[in-house]
Structures are given as C-alpha cells and as structure tokens.
Amino acid sequence: MAETSQRRGVFLTGAAGGIGAALVRELTQRGFVVFAGIRHNRGTLEGLSHVVVVPVDVTDPGSVADAAERVSRHPAAAHGLHAVVNNAGVIVQGPLELVPPAELRRQFEVNTFGPAYVTQAFLPLLRQGGGRVVNVSAPTARTPLPLLAPISASKAALQALSDAQRLELAAWHVPVVLVEPGATETPIFASADAAAKTATGAADPQRVALYANHLAAFAEVMAKQKNGPVDRVVKAIANAVEARNPKRRYIAGPDARALGTLSKLPAGLRERLIASTFKLSKVTAGAA
Numbered sequence: 001m002a003e004t005s006q007r008r009g010v011f012l013t014g015a016a017g018g019i020g021a022a023l024v025r026e027l028t029q030r031g032f033v034v035f036a037g038i039r040h041n042r043g044t045l046e047g048l049s050h051v052v053v054v055p056v057d058v059t060d061p062g063s064v065a066d067a068a069e070r071v072s073r074h075p076a077a078a079h080g081l082h083a084v085v086n087n088a089g090v091i092v093q094g095p096l097e098l099v100p101p102a103e104l105r106r107q108f109e110v111n112t113f114g115p116a117y118v119t120q121a122f123l124p125l126l127r128q129g130g131g132r133v134v135n136v137s138a139p140t141a142r143t144p145l146p147l148l149a150p151i152s153a154s155k156a157a158l159q160a161l162s163d164a165q166r167l168e169l170a171a172w173h174v175p176v177v178l179v180e181p182g183a184t185e186t187p188i189f190a191s192a193d194a195a196a197k198t199a200t201g202a203a204d205p206q207r208v209a210l211y212a213n214h215l216a217a218f219a220e221v222m223a224k225q226k227n228g229p230v231d232r233v234v235k236a237i238a239n240a241v242e243a244r245n246p247k248r249r250y251i252a253g254p255d256a257r258a259l260g261t262l263s264k265l266p267a268g269l270r271e272r273l274i275a276s277t278f279k280l281s282k283v284t285a286g287a288a
C-alpha cells in the first residue's frame, strides 16, 4: 500500500454523511488519499488511514477558501488534486407555497451555491493535478417532482452550472461529471421530514389545511419508497472519480434511470404519470 504522500488526492464534501462516509472508505481502498470535508464531526471517520479531515461549511465561501488552503499545504496535494466531489446536500420538501424563504435559501446554498464555491476555490489544485469535478446531482434535476420542488430546482440548477462549466474547463482538460443517485438508504429523508414538519408547524394553519390531502398522499408515497443500497451509489461516484475518461453522467439505480426516461416523454404524458405515481390525480383541494 502506498504512503499517504504518494497517493493521488480527492477532496470530498459531506464526508460524514451516509453516501459521503461510505465513499471515503471506497476511495481509500481504491488507492486515493481522501481530504474529507465535514461540517460536524460525527466520529464516522475515526481511525481511518489515508484520510485527512478538513472542516468545511460549503455555504460559507470563507470556510471553503480555508479548506482549499489547508488542503494545498498538505504533502499529498503537493502535485494538485485528482478530483473534487461535491457530495454535501440536503432535501427541502413540501408544497412550494408553504416553504419558508429561509428554507428555500438553505436548499440552494447547500446544493447549488456550495458546489460552485467549492469548485471555484479548488480549481487551482485541480488544474495542477489534471483533476476533475464530480457533482452529485439527483434524477429530479431532469424530472422535477411535486412536493419536492426545492430539491428538484436546486439540482436542476446544479446540472446547468455543471453543463456550462464543463465547456469552460475543457481548455484545461478538467472534466465536469454529474452523478444521479436513485433513492438511497441514508439519513437524508429523516432530516428532510423533520425540517418540513418544523416549517409546516410554523406556517399559517389555514394554508396548511389547503394541502392536507396533498401532504397525506405524499406521506403515503414516501412511506412506500424503496431505498437502494448506499454501496451502489458509492461505486458509481468512485467510478466517476477513477475512470480514465469519465462520462458526463453516471446514473445509479433503476429508479434514477426511470426518472431519466420520464424526462424525455411529452410533458402531458409525463405529468399524468407523475401525478398518478404521487397519488395526486384524484387529490382535491383541502378545506381551509
């Protein structure tokens, strides 16, 4: 096994979370040194070899700049970085009419602006190392879903940033790759549900009542959702990191592939299928 200073380096955000923590392990096993960007230390990375923990809040450009500076001083980054993986993310959900402005901003700060700040700060290291950007998106970037408007919009914007920046960075041969995981068993859904309940609890009860039937239908669909294994997504991201010539997009999971197919259907048909899947076809307006 190579010493840490001889390994190629990857900087990863959200490294303490479900997909991120497993990805740290996978990348070290594939021979990389991982600069693990974490906001809160959850002890998930304790005792791992070839892992350098780097505090970072992706919504704070100053914190991101500090993280890039810290990584650049490490011997394992002396020749730059092989990849940056923008993995940190949150789900903000609920009927858009009921989502508080601060929650909408948080959605875009973490999922869209965060990756932009991180990529800006780390590009000197990526140019130096002949590296790549890997942005963890979601299938809702291409097929937005009801009561998931904020997360869908944040990932659609991330996809637009990625597609535009891929063309800008071609001059330096820095690929920009998107990964679309299907629904995956991590704490992200419980966190989203808790945040949505707090937001709904603080909203005008009369407005909440208008959506009572929508919220009940959504809860039913989410309760039946089958989440895939973390491992499948981790492999797809690690392949995007490792491939000699990475593809523009990696899709992990049959549900992600199905949503990608839906995005190509005529809008009327697509919306009927989504409304039926989300049990909204027969949902009526709640009584205020």
Ligand SMILES: NC(=O)c1ccc[n+]([C@@H]2O[C@H](COP(=O)([O-])OP(=O)(O)OC[C@H]3O[C@@H](n4cnc5c(N)ncnc54)[C@H](OP(=O)(O)O)[C@@H]3O)[C@@H](O)[C@H]2O)c1
Residues within 6 Å of the ligand: 013, 014, 015, 016, 017, 018, 019, 020, 038, 039, 040, 056, 057, 058, 059, 086, 087, 088, 089, 090, 110, 136, 137, 138, 139, 180, 181, 182, 183, 184, 185, 186, 187, 188, 191
């Ligand atoms: N799970 C799925 O079904 C699924 C499907 C499609 C796409 N994705 C995407 O996959 C990525 C990873 O999600 P996951 O399922 O592993 O979720 P997770 O278990 O909730 O992990 C998300 C990670 O993001 C970090 N994070 C949140 N806000 C941050 C901030 N401001 N600065 C730095 N880090 C921050 C969290 O740190 P804290 O612990 O400190 O909050 C956590 O470590 C996300 O981009 C998500 O959108 C997930």
